[in-house]
Amino acid sequence: xxxxxxxxxxxxxxLRTVRSTWWCLGAAAVLVPVFGALTASSVxxxxxxxxxxxxxxxxxxxxxxxxxxxxxxxxxFGVLGVLAVTSEYSxxxxxxxxxxxxxxxxxxxAKLAILAATVTAVxxxxxxxxxxxxxxxxxxxxxxxxxxxxxxxxxxxxxxxxVFIAVFGFAIGxxxxxxxxxxxxxxxxxxxxxxxxxxVFPAPLQEEAVQYTFIGxxxxxxxxxPDPRPGMLLASLVLAAYAALALAPxxxxxxxxxx
Amino acid sequence: xxxxxxxxxxxxxPVIVEPGRYKMIEVTGLVKRYGGAAAVDGLTFAVRPGxxxxxxxxxxxxxxxTMRLILGLDxxxxxxxxxxxxxxxxxxxxxxxxxxxxxxxxxxxxxTARNHLRVVAAANGIGxxxxxxxxxxxxxxAVAGRRIRGFSLGMRxxxxxxxxxLGDPGVLLFxxxxxxxxxxxxxxxxxxxxxxxxEGRTVFVSSHLMAEMQNTADHLIVIGRGRLLADAPIGELxxxxxxxxxxxxxxxxxxVGLLAQAGGDVTADGGDLLVRGIDATRAGELLLDxxxxxxxxxERRSSLEAAYLDLTGEAVEYHALEGRS
Numbered sequence: 001x002x003x004x005x006x007x008x009x010x011x012x013x014x015l016r017t018v019r020s021t022w023w024c025l026g027a028a029a030v031l032v033p034v035f036g037a038l039t040a041s042s043v044x045x046x047x048x049x050x051x052x053x054x055x056x057x058x059x060x061x062x063x064x065x066x067x068x069x070x071x072x073x074x075x076x077f078g079v080l081g082v083l084a085v086t087s088e089y090s091x092x093x094x095x096x097x098x099x100x101x102x103x104x105x106x107x108x109x110a111k112l113a114i115l116a117a118t119v120t121a122v123x124x125x126x127x128x129x130x131x132x133x134x135x136x137x138x139x140x141x142x143x144x145x146x147x148x149x150x151x152x153x154x155x156x157x158x159x160x161x162x163v164f165i166a167v168f169g170f171a172i173g174x175x176x177x178x179x180x181x182x183x184x185x186x187x188x189x190x191x192x193x194x195x196x197x198x199x200v201f202p203a204p205l206q207e208e209a210v211q212y213t214f215i216g217x218x219x220x221x222x223x224x225x226p227d228p229r230p231g232m233l234l235a236s237l238v239l240a241a242y243a244a245l246a247l248a249p250x251x252x253x254x255x256x257x258x259x
Numbered sequence: 260x261x262x263x264x265x266x267x268x269x270x271x272x273p274v275i276v277e278p279g280r281y282k283m284i285e286v287t288g289l290v291k292r293y294g295g296a297a298a299v300d301g302l303t304f305a306v307r308p309g310x311x312x313x314x315x316x317x318x319x320x321x322x323x324x325t326m327r328l329i330l331g332l333d334x335x336x337x338x339x340x341x342x343x344x345x346x347x348x349x350x351x352x353x354x355x356x357x358x359x360x361x362x363x364x365x366x367x368x369x370x371t372a373r374n375h376l377r378v379v380a381a382a383n384g385i386g387x388x389x390x391x392x393x394x395x396x397x398x399x400x401a402v403a404g405r406r407i408r409g410f411s412l413g414m415r416x417x418x419x420x421x422x423x424x425l426g427d428p429g430v431l432l433f434x435x436x437x438x439x440x441x442x443x444x445x446x447x448x449x450x451x452x453x454x455x456x457x458e459g460r461t462v463f464v465s466s467h468l469m470a471e472m473q474n475t476a477d478h479l480i481v482i483g484r485g486r487l488l489a490d491a492p493i494g495e496l497x498x499x500x501x502x503x504x505x506x507x508x509x510x511x512x513x514x515v516g517l518l519a520q521a522g523g524d525v526t527a528d529g530g531d532l533l534v535r536g537i538d539a540t541r542a543g544e545l546l547l548d549x550x551x552x553x554x555x556x557x558e559r560r561s562s563l564e565a566a567y568l569d570l571t572g573e574a575v576e577y578h579a580l581e582g583r584s
Contacts, residue, residue, distance in 0.1 A: 002352065003384060010382035017374040018367060092365025095332055096375075096422060099359055100382035102331050102348040258333040 002101045007110040010100070015114055018087060024080035025122055028073040032126045033133055035069035040134035048142055054224040055149035063144045064151060064224055066134040070127055070158050071218055074165045077119055078190060081169025082182045084115045089177035094259050104254040108174060112247075115170055116163055123162035127155050149224045157221030157232060164239045165190070165214070171246035175253075190214060212238060282343025282356070282430055283307050284329060284461060289338035291324055291485075298324045300485035302338070306463045308429070311456045313476030313493070314465035317571050321485040322465040323361070326434050329463075330359055342430055354383040354426030360433045363419035366407055372418055373403040380425045389425060397421035398447070412439030420448070431455060433464040437471060449475050469567040483571045496566045502539045504532040505555040506546065517545050530554070 054062035135143035176182040198209035
């Protein structure tokens with residue numbers, strides 16, 4: 001058995017020695033604070049001050065509005081996840097990797113762990129950094145702290161969703177293997193299938209179905225509303241189930257497919 | 260002999276020949292089908308340490324597929340491969356046991372040469388010192404910091420060979436290693452193979468060019484259409500094919516009789532005889548004992564090329580016919 005620490009070290013080197021990683025993370029690192037700051041500075045201070053806060057009333061002022069920028073950057077994290085696998089398969093680099101680590105599931109899981117850790121770190125910095133930046137941009141009295149209205153929970157939810165989307169991209173990449181095809185499938189599922197899916201349900205269920213799409217779950221995880229549906233725990237579990245479902249085929253087929 | 264499988268050595272250790280360290284590759288009843296057609300069709304052979312074993316066959320004979328199966332990259336439908344008596348996936352830090360160069364273009368070309376090797380080495384706990392030593396050995400030290408994207412095919416081959424040597428393994432597989440190399444590079448690869456084998460390692464190298472093997476290999480495994488055609492020392496495949504004799508025309512009849520009686524297969528054309536199945540010394544003795552003067556006696560050794568064409572001719576023909584239909 002190959003030492004897991006060696007594999008992790010190799011995977012970490014792999015991720016940071018290709019340019020595409022820096023492109024994806026760089027895109028997110030620019031997009032998130034810039035769009036966050038733009039959103040924050042476009043708030044009408046007088047109107048906002050007159051409203052109750054979002055955790056008190058459903059259509060109240062939401063100081064976390066600028067964090068939508070993190071969700072806007074989800075494609076960058078998704079593509080990073082896709083590329084973490086497909087850059088190996090589409091280039092043929094996987095041959096070298098498998099000669100060193102013939103245990104394919106072990107290799108795949110180590111790769112996933114490094115990706116998830118990296119995205120957790122970067123998404124945390126971006127989410128919390130943007131939070132503090134945007135709250136300081138608001139006029140006096142509008143900005144909130146981490147403890148106000150359970151904001152810290154919404155921030156963690158934002159990080160969790162970002163990690164999910166990267167893992168989902170990874171899972172698609174591991175099944176499809178080709179970069180172009182995998183990115184297409186990822187984008188289609190995330191943005192097209194997920195928007196269209198609720199329509200297949202009978203009318204009374206459609207509204208509920210929307211809450212269980214990726215973006216519906218993201219909403220639940222990142223809102224300041226006191227009682228989101230589904231709740232944070234359920235939303236996290238559903239996302240974890242989506243991720244597990246997407247990862248299953250590549251893990252099950254790992255030993256049977258030709259490299 | 261003490262096996263070292265399962266042991267853990269220092270990653271950047273110098274090359275030291277230890278008894279039992281170098282392992283045999285054993286392939287048994289290997290079958291791989293693509294669609295309905297068998298690319299590898301029941302191959303059984305062994306590759307032994309201490310010599311260069313050439314793996315020959317026409318294009319499409321199944322050489323690369325066999326190598327991928329040996330390395331566990333593709334899944335065999337039947338059969339098994341053992342390296343030093345164990346399946347590859349059970350080996351501890353496989354790169355320190357088995358090194359391979361397959362398709363040299365199969366690397367992430369956005370990495371630098373050095374980073375490519377570091378990534379591969381790290382997975383088996385091999386340090387950067389060894390990476391630099393291998394870059395040096397492959398003549399790539401000067402371009403170590405450059406992206407592989409700008410490398411010529413020859414440079415990529417050198418990088419692939421450097422990667423194969425990272426773990427200082429006792430078993431080495433090279434798929435068409437001289438592809439794209441210049442004359443100097445070809446010479447380097449040949450010397451390297453000979454040296455690796457001389458150190459007691461198992462060296463298995465494929466080629467579709469017979470002439471290449473003539474200069475490098477000690478032993479040959481020849482396949483065609485996924486089947487084993489020959490597994491023999493190189494000398495055996497180039498053994499004396501026939502002898503040419505000229506005797507006075509009047510004595511032709513007697514000479515043919517004598518040689519045929521001794522087990523030769525004789526074709527006569529006037530006084531010129533072409534004899535198979537008897538070596539030159541024996542034929543000479545027979546004729547001189549009978550008082551038949553020999554005007555000319557010549558051995559015709561078959562070239563490896565001719566032997567190869569003989570062996571694979573049918574396999575290639577069949578292939579070409581099928582390709583046309």
